[in-house]
Amino acid sequence: MKDFRLTRRAFGLGLAGAGTFAILGRATRAEAAPVTLRMSSSLPADPNSAHWLWYDRFQSSLKNKAGDAVEIKYFPDNQLGKEADIVGQVKLGIVDMMISGSSIWGTLAPEIGVLDLGYLFNSMDAAGPVLDGSAGKVLNGIFADKIGVEVVSWAYSLGGRNVTARQPANTPELLKGQKIRVLPVANFVATLKAMGASPTPMSLGEVYTALQTGVIDGLEHDAPTVLALKCYEVAKHISLTQHICNPQTIVIGRRALSKIPAEHLPAFREAAAEASAFQRSKANEIEASALAKLRSNGVTTHEVDRAAFKQLVLPLWDEFARTYPSTKPVLESITKA
Structure with missing residues:
Protein backbone atom coordinates (compact mmCIF):
# COMPACT_ATOMS: atom_id res chain seq x y z
CA MET A 1 0.00 0.00 0.00
CA LYS A 2 2.87 2.32 0.84
CA ASP A 3 4.42 1.63 -2.57
CA PHE A 4 1.10 2.43 -4.23
CA ARG A 5 0.89 5.82 -2.41
CA LEU A 6 4.45 6.61 -3.44
CA THR A 7 3.66 5.72 -7.00
CA ARG A 8 0.58 7.97 -6.98
CA ARG A 9 2.62 10.80 -5.47
CA ALA A 10 5.34 10.42 -8.08
CA PHE A 11 2.73 10.36 -10.83
CA GLY A 12 1.19 13.55 -9.44
CA LEU A 13 4.55 15.26 -9.33
CA GLY A 14 5.11 14.10 -12.87
CA LEU A 15 1.85 15.71 -13.97
CA ALA A 16 2.74 18.88 -12.11
CA GLY A 17 6.12 18.91 -13.81
CA ALA A 18 4.50 18.32 -17.19
CA GLY A 19 2.10 21.20 -16.50
CA THR A 20 4.97 23.47 -15.54
CA PHE A 21 6.81 22.44 -18.73
CA ALA A 22 3.69 23.17 -20.81
CA ILE A 23 3.35 26.63 -19.23
CA LEU A 24 7.02 27.32 -19.84
CA GLY A 25 6.63 26.07 -23.38
CA ARG A 26 3.76 28.47 -23.99
CA ALA A 27 5.79 31.31 -22.51
CA THR A 28 8.71 30.42 -24.73
CA ARG A 29 6.49 30.47 -27.80
CA ALA A 30 4.96 33.80 -26.73
CA GLU A 31 8.45 35.25 -26.48
CA ALA A 32 9.56 33.84 -29.82
CA ALA A 33 12.01 35.67 -32.05
CA PRO A 34 10.62 38.66 -33.98
CA VAL A 35 8.92 38.08 -37.31
CA THR A 36 11.25 39.22 -40.09
CA LEU A 37 9.87 39.93 -43.56
CA ARG A 38 11.83 40.76 -46.69
CA MET A 39 10.78 43.65 -48.94
CA SER A 40 12.06 44.00 -52.50
CA SER A 41 12.58 47.28 -54.39
CA SER A 42 14.06 48.07 -57.79
CA LEU A 43 15.20 51.56 -56.71
CA PRO A 44 18.22 52.61 -54.63
CA ALA A 45 18.05 53.32 -50.90
CA ASP A 46 18.13 57.05 -51.54
CA PRO A 47 16.29 59.85 -49.69
CA ASN A 48 14.76 60.98 -53.01
CA SER A 49 13.56 57.48 -53.94
CA ALA A 50 9.79 57.02 -53.79
CA HIS A 51 10.34 53.51 -52.45
CA TRP A 52 12.85 54.41 -49.76
CA LEU A 53 10.76 57.36 -48.55
CA TRP A 54 7.85 55.01 -47.92
CA TYR A 55 9.86 52.18 -46.38
CA ASP A 56 11.94 54.37 -44.06
CA ARG A 57 8.85 55.97 -42.53
CA PHE A 58 6.99 52.64 -42.40
CA GLN A 59 9.74 50.80 -40.54
CA SER A 60 10.20 53.56 -37.97
CA SER A 61 6.43 53.84 -37.39
CA LEU A 62 6.12 50.07 -37.05
CA LYS A 63 8.93 49.97 -34.50
CA ASN A 64 7.23 52.69 -32.45
CA LYS A 65 3.97 50.74 -32.46
CA ALA A 66 5.13 47.12 -32.21
CA GLY A 67 8.68 47.31 -30.91
CA ASP A 68 10.86 44.55 -32.30
CA ALA A 69 7.98 42.11 -32.84
CA VAL A 70 7.87 42.68 -36.61
CA GLU A 71 10.88 43.75 -38.67
CA ILE A 72 10.89 44.56 -42.38
CA LYS A 73 14.25 44.12 -44.10
CA TYR A 74 14.65 46.25 -47.21
CA PHE A 75 16.46 45.00 -50.31
CA PRO A 76 16.93 47.86 -52.84
CA ASP A 77 18.41 47.85 -56.36
CA ASN A 78 16.84 44.52 -57.38
CA GLN A 79 19.01 42.66 -54.87
CA LEU A 80 16.41 39.90 -54.62
CA GLY A 81 15.82 39.81 -58.37
CA LYS A 82 14.17 41.72 -61.19
CA GLU A 83 10.64 43.02 -60.71
CA ALA A 84 9.34 40.68 -63.41
CA ASP A 85 10.48 37.72 -61.28
CA ILE A 86 9.67 39.15 -57.85
CA VAL A 87 5.94 39.55 -58.54
CA GLY A 88 5.64 35.78 -58.91
CA GLN A 89 7.81 35.17 -55.86
CA VAL A 90 5.61 37.40 -53.68
CA LYS A 91 2.60 35.44 -54.87
CA LEU A 92 4.30 32.14 -53.97
CA GLY A 93 5.64 33.42 -50.64
CA ILE A 94 9.32 33.22 -51.57
CA VAL A 95 9.65 37.00 -51.13
CA ASP A 96 7.38 38.56 -48.49
CA MET A 97 6.73 42.11 -49.70
CA MET A 98 7.37 44.33 -52.68
CA ILE A 99 7.17 48.04 -53.40
CA SER A 100 6.98 49.00 -57.06
CA GLY A 101 5.06 50.93 -59.63
CA SER A 102 1.64 49.39 -60.20
CA SER A 103 2.45 48.57 -63.84
CA ILE A 104 4.49 45.40 -63.24
CA TRP A 105 1.49 43.67 -61.64
CA GLY A 106 -0.28 43.85 -64.98
CA THR A 107 1.87 40.89 -66.02
CA LEU A 108 -0.17 38.73 -63.61
CA ALA A 109 -3.49 40.57 -63.83
CA PRO A 110 -3.89 42.69 -66.99
CA GLU A 111 -6.73 44.61 -65.36
CA ILE A 112 -4.18 46.47 -63.21
CA GLY A 113 -3.05 48.13 -66.45
CA VAL A 114 -6.03 50.46 -66.12
CA LEU A 115 -3.74 52.66 -64.01
CA ASP A 116 -1.37 53.03 -66.98
CA LEU A 117 -3.94 54.64 -69.25
CA GLY A 118 -2.90 58.08 -70.45
CA TYR A 119 -4.39 61.16 -68.72
CA LEU A 120 -6.33 59.03 -66.27
CA PHE A 121 -5.37 61.46 -63.48
CA ASN A 122 -4.57 65.16 -63.80
CA SER A 123 -1.91 64.84 -61.10
CA MET A 124 -0.61 62.45 -58.45
CA ASP A 125 -2.64 64.37 -55.86
CA ALA A 126 -5.78 63.55 -57.82
CA ALA A 127 -4.90 59.84 -57.73
CA GLY A 128 -4.75 59.56 -53.94
CA PRO A 129 -8.44 60.06 -53.01
CA VAL A 130 -9.54 57.75 -55.85
CA LEU A 131 -7.20 54.97 -54.77
CA ASP A 132 -8.27 55.40 -51.16
CA GLY A 133 -11.93 55.12 -52.19
CA SER A 134 -14.14 52.81 -54.22
CA ALA A 135 -11.75 52.49 -57.17
CA GLY A 136 -9.01 51.33 -54.83
CA LYS A 137 -11.33 48.71 -53.34
CA VAL A 138 -12.01 47.31 -56.82
CA LEU A 139 -8.30 47.19 -57.59
CA ASN A 140 -7.51 45.64 -54.20
CA GLY A 141 -10.05 42.94 -55.01
CA ILE A 142 -8.35 42.24 -58.34
CA PHE A 143 -5.00 41.85 -56.57
CA ALA A 144 -6.58 39.47 -54.06
CA ASP A 145 -8.72 37.40 -56.44
CA LYS A 146 -6.57 37.30 -59.57
CA ILE A 147 -3.09 37.24 -58.03
CA GLY A 148 -3.54 36.12 -54.43
CA VAL A 149 -1.71 39.00 -52.71
CA GLU A 150 -2.85 41.95 -50.61
CA VAL A 151 -2.30 45.62 -51.33
CA VAL A 152 -0.92 47.09 -48.11
CA SER A 153 -1.18 50.67 -49.35
CA TRP A 154 -1.07 52.97 -52.36
CA ALA A 155 1.74 55.51 -52.44
CA TYR A 156 2.79 58.13 -55.01
CA SER A 157 5.33 58.28 -57.75
CA LEU A 158 7.39 61.44 -57.35
CA GLY A 159 5.49 63.34 -60.00
CA GLY A 160 3.79 62.57 -63.28
CA ASN A 246 0.41 55.92 -61.93
CA PRO A 247 0.92 55.05 -58.26
CA GLN A 248 3.44 53.09 -56.26
CA THR A 249 1.99 49.88 -54.85
CA ILE A 250 3.03 48.13 -51.64
CA VAL A 251 2.05 44.47 -51.69
CA ILE A 252 2.38 41.57 -49.25
CA GLY A 253 1.94 37.87 -49.95
CA ARG A 254 -0.69 35.89 -48.07
CA ARG A 255 1.89 33.59 -46.50
CA ALA A 256 3.87 36.58 -45.24
CA LEU A 257 0.73 38.22 -43.86
CA SER A 258 -0.08 35.07 -41.89
CA LYS A 259 3.32 35.29 -40.17
CA ILE A 260 2.40 38.57 -38.46
CA PRO A 261 0.87 37.90 -35.02
CA ALA A 262 -2.77 38.99 -34.86
CA GLU A 263 -2.07 41.42 -32.03
CA HIS A 264 0.42 43.30 -34.22
CA LEU A 265 -1.64 43.46 -37.41
CA PRO A 266 -3.33 46.76 -36.46
CA ALA A 267 0.09 48.33 -35.84
CA PHE A 268 1.31 46.99 -39.20
CA ARG A 269 -1.63 48.53 -41.07
CA GLU A 270 -1.49 51.83 -39.16
CA ALA A 271 2.25 52.15 -39.88
CA ALA A 272 1.58 51.56 -43.58
CA ALA A 273 -1.10 54.27 -43.66
CA GLU A 274 1.24 56.71 -41.91
CA ALA A 275 4.06 55.92 -44.34
CA SER A 276 1.82 56.54 -47.36
CA ALA A 277 0.56 59.85 -45.97
CA PHE A 278 4.13 60.97 -45.31
CA GLN A 279 5.46 59.85 -48.69
CA ARG A 280 2.60 61.50 -50.54
CA SER A 281 3.21 64.76 -48.68
CA LYS A 282 6.81 64.84 -49.95
CA ALA A 283 6.14 63.97 -53.60
CA ASN A 284 5.37 67.47 -54.90
CA GLU A 285 8.29 69.00 -53.04
CA ILE A 286 10.75 66.46 -54.46
CA GLU A 287 9.38 66.83 -57.99
CA ALA A 288 9.67 70.65 -57.83
CA SER A 289 13.21 70.39 -56.49
CA ALA A 290 14.20 67.97 -59.27
CA LEU A 291 12.78 70.26 -61.96
CA ALA A 292 14.67 73.22 -60.49
CA LYS A 293 17.93 71.25 -60.54
CA LEU A 294 17.30 70.12 -64.12
CA ARG A 295 16.77 73.75 -65.19
CA SER A 296 19.99 74.74 -63.43
Missing part, protein backbone atom coordinates in the same frame (compact mmCIF):
# COMPACT_ATOMS: atom_id res chain seq x y z
CA ARG A 161 5.69 61.30 -66.30
CA ASN A 162 6.95 63.83 -68.86
CA VAL A 163 8.70 63.54 -72.22
CA THR A 164 12.40 64.36 -71.89
CA ALA A 165 14.07 64.58 -75.30
CA ARG A 166 16.70 66.26 -77.40
CA GLN A 167 13.96 68.36 -79.04
CA PRO A 168 10.75 69.90 -77.69
CA ALA A 169 7.71 67.60 -77.77
CA ASN A 170 5.02 69.81 -76.29
CA THR A 171 2.50 69.33 -79.12
CA PRO A 172 1.35 66.19 -80.95
CA GLU A 173 2.95 67.59 -84.11
CA LEU A 174 6.36 68.04 -82.44
CA LEU A 175 6.21 64.66 -80.72
CA LYS A 176 5.21 62.84 -83.91
CA GLY A 177 7.79 60.25 -84.95
CA GLN A 178 10.17 60.87 -82.06
CA LYS A 179 11.59 57.60 -80.71
CA ILE A 180 10.71 57.72 -77.02
CA ARG A 181 11.80 55.09 -74.54
CA VAL A 182 8.80 53.69 -72.68
CA LEU A 183 8.28 51.16 -69.95
CA PRO A 184 7.70 47.79 -71.70
CA VAL A 185 4.05 47.70 -70.65
CA ALA A 186 1.09 47.55 -73.05
CA ASN A 187 -0.72 50.75 -72.05
CA PHE A 188 2.51 52.77 -71.89
CA VAL A 189 3.29 51.74 -75.44
CA ALA A 190 -0.29 52.38 -76.60
CA THR A 191 -0.46 55.79 -74.86
CA LEU A 192 2.77 57.15 -76.36
CA LYS A 193 1.80 55.81 -79.77
CA ALA A 194 -1.60 57.53 -79.56
CA MET A 195 0.15 60.75 -78.54
CA GLY A 196 2.15 60.58 -81.78
CA ALA A 197 5.50 59.19 -80.63
CA SER A 198 7.30 56.12 -81.84
CA PRO A 199 7.42 54.19 -78.52
CA THR A 200 10.58 52.19 -77.92
CA PRO A 201 10.51 49.72 -75.00
CA MET A 202 13.91 49.53 -73.34
CA SER A 203 15.57 48.79 -70.01
CA LEU A 204 16.07 51.97 -67.98
CA GLY A 205 19.76 51.16 -67.60
CA GLU A 206 20.25 51.45 -71.38
CA VAL A 207 18.61 54.85 -71.77
CA TYR A 208 21.59 57.17 -71.28
CA THR A 209 23.74 55.43 -73.90
CA ALA A 210 20.79 55.14 -76.29
CA LEU A 211 20.20 58.89 -76.01
CA GLN A 212 23.90 59.59 -76.45
CA THR A 213 24.14 57.50 -79.61
CA GLY A 214 20.83 58.59 -81.13
CA VAL A 215 19.15 55.19 -80.86
CA ILE A 216 16.30 57.04 -79.15
CA ASP A 217 15.29 60.69 -79.15
CA GLY A 218 14.03 60.78 -75.57
CA LEU A 219 12.34 59.01 -72.71
CA GLU A 220 9.20 59.45 -70.63
CA HIS A 221 9.64 59.48 -66.87
CA ASP A 222 9.24 61.63 -63.77
CA ALA A 223 11.68 64.48 -63.12
CA PRO A 224 13.55 62.93 -60.14
CA THR A 225 14.37 59.84 -62.23
CA VAL A 226 15.57 61.95 -65.16
CA LEU A 227 17.79 63.85 -62.72
CA ALA A 228 19.13 60.66 -61.12
CA LEU A 229 19.97 59.16 -64.54
CA LYS A 230 21.73 62.40 -65.58
CA CYS A 231 19.76 62.39 -68.82
CA TYR A 232 19.96 66.19 -68.77
CA GLU A 233 23.52 65.80 -70.11
CA VAL A 234 22.20 64.46 -73.43
CA ALA A 235 18.55 65.59 -73.54
CA LYS A 236 17.92 69.29 -72.90
CA HIS A 237 14.14 69.56 -73.29
CA ILE A 238 11.39 68.44 -70.92
CA SER A 239 7.85 68.76 -72.22
CA LEU A 240 5.56 68.69 -69.18
CA THR A 241 3.07 66.26 -70.66
CA GLN A 242 2.24 64.62 -67.29
CA HIS A 243 0.68 61.90 -69.43
CA ILE A 244 0.71 59.11 -66.84
CA CYS A 245 0.41 59.53 -63.06
CA ASN A 297 21.72 72.07 -65.53
CA GLY A 298 20.61 73.70 -68.78
CA VAL A 299 17.29 71.93 -69.35
CA THR A 300 14.40 73.91 -70.84
CA THR A 301 10.92 72.95 -69.67
CA HIS A 302 7.94 73.40 -71.97
CA GLU A 303 4.31 73.81 -70.97
CA VAL A 304 1.91 71.52 -72.81
CA ASP A 305 -1.67 71.64 -74.04
CA ARG A 306 -2.57 68.42 -72.24
CA ALA A 307 -6.16 68.52 -73.47
CA ALA A 308 -4.93 68.03 -77.03
CA PHE A 309 -2.95 64.95 -76.04
CA LYS A 310 -5.79 63.61 -73.89
CA GLN A 311 -8.21 63.66 -76.81
CA LEU A 312 -5.82 61.39 -78.69
CA VAL A 313 -5.61 58.78 -75.95
CA LEU A 314 -9.24 58.71 -74.73
CA PRO A 315 -10.24 55.95 -77.20
CA LEU A 316 -7.83 53.67 -75.33
CA TRP A 317 -10.00 53.98 -72.21
CA ASP A 318 -13.08 52.61 -74.00
CA GLU A 319 -11.10 49.85 -75.65
CA PHE A 320 -9.58 48.77 -72.32
CA ALA A 321 -12.95 48.80 -70.52
CA ARG A 322 -14.47 46.61 -73.25
CA THR A 323 -11.60 44.15 -72.97
CA TYR A 324 -11.62 44.12 -69.14
CA PRO A 325 -15.17 44.93 -67.96
CA SER A 326 -14.19 44.64 -64.27
CA THR A 327 -12.27 47.91 -64.66
CA LYS A 328 -15.34 49.94 -65.63
CA PRO A 329 -16.10 50.91 -61.99
CA VAL A 330 -12.53 52.17 -61.67
CA LEU A 331 -12.85 54.41 -64.72
CA GLU A 332 -16.29 55.62 -63.59
CA SER A 333 -14.94 56.54 -60.13
CA ILE A 334 -12.10 58.50 -61.73
CA THR A 335 -14.28 60.40 -64.19
CA LYS A 336 -16.71 61.34 -61.40
CA ALA A 337 -13.96 62.50 -59.03
